[in-house]
Amino acid sequence: MTSTHPEVLDEIAQLNERRGLDVMDLQIQLERAAFFLGRVVVLAVEGNKQIQICKAQAEAGEAGLQASLPHIDASIAAQRMAGFDSEASRSGRKAYRRTMHARRELDDHIAAYAGLLQHLNTARSFEYKVDGARSLLERLFNEEGEGDVMGRLGPLQRTSEAATDRTVAYIERRDKESEAEMAAQGKLQEADQILVPPDADPANPMPVLRKMIEVLTATSKGLAEVPDGIAELQALVSTIGADIEAFNNLLAHWQGAAPMPAALSGVQGNLAELAASLAVPVGPEAFEEHVAKVTMGKAVFETVAEMTTQSQDLRTSIKQRLHRAMDGLKAYVRRGGGR
């Protein structure tokens, strides 16, 4: 036994020495693990801070979107009152559709914020909170990953501005048309009074016809401002046998490019001739010829009415009034006007 004791003691010593080294190694390994666990805790603290920032920013985001809602709703109501949702212009309807889309998007974003805030208040781990934040980011940013809600609302503002400009332009155009209609109505009433004057003297039709020429000239000036109307008017001038060159001179005058012709020939001259023929005594055999000339004058009036207004209703009204006027004029001739 004694011979083995030194060997056993030696082996115990070796094992003890190795165990001592292992303990030192264990210490090193645990210290390293402790270092990284400490890092984890530090990261967790930083992560918590960032989550609190996320929460504060989400609350601010939700509040901002909520604040904008009444304005967007007010804009929608005003757009409806302006007729963006029904008539007005295409740009108005486009602006209205986009505003409604933005309104729905706002609702969606506000709901997303509310959902995230609830998630941040109840989730127990970073991982779940990060999932919630990621989900919100996906909802706030579009699928293409470009821009954000501002990126989509910015164009809406431009669209709305354009719609406003165009709608105002549309309204102004409508105003002008309305004014033109009122003016045409005024002329028509004037023509009614001229053609069938309540106090017309059957023995002296010249003032009536002279006034008729003035009205025709005035409405022809309006017609001359319409490019397509010029050719039409020239064709009419030829049709009623007027001097086209004289008419062109008159047209140039209306357009400010030439002085007033010394004598109103052409259309005016032709109508003056018409007036003169009605003014001189004629026999029954010349009656139909007079009526034909009056009918030509009526055709000019009708065409002028066609060219000076875009309103179908007004055109119809003018034609009806002209019919009545011409009937009145014929009756006036039959009663012995100009004889």
Next chain:
Amino acid sequence: MNVEETRAYAQTANAEIDLGLRAMSPALESQRAFAESAQEVDRITGQIGVTLGQAMGFLATAMAVAEHIETTSKQIDGLLEQLPTSEVVEISSPNQMAGGIAGKIFEQVAAIYTRTSLQEETTAALRGIFVELKHPPDVNSTWVKLHHVFSRIYELIGKL
């Protein structure tokens, strides 16, 4: 409705959109800040996963070393039994429980690593690790140093 009213409504509609965008402007700034913060949290979460993995790697090594200490201690105990009772051998204090403690720490950190849940669950687990290390059955100088390191962790946990 007359023309002037229509024009006024169209202009009001535009002005309200402008006001809406102005009201929303701070929210958009918040949205950008939120996106940055959320990405930072995402990054931190990833980093925590990596760091936990590193801690677990060292603990796995520590556990293997601790098991080796246990084995060596058993070998020493066996040899000591061969000696007659008259023989007295001075053996430095081994950490008999080293393997058990390292194993428990490993298991807890492995559980954290698997879940990567780093709020209340994590802090509770880290506190558990600290308690294990603060009250080892065999206290010697090896653990004193570890206690110092882990008390720092404990302070940090307390701030969570």
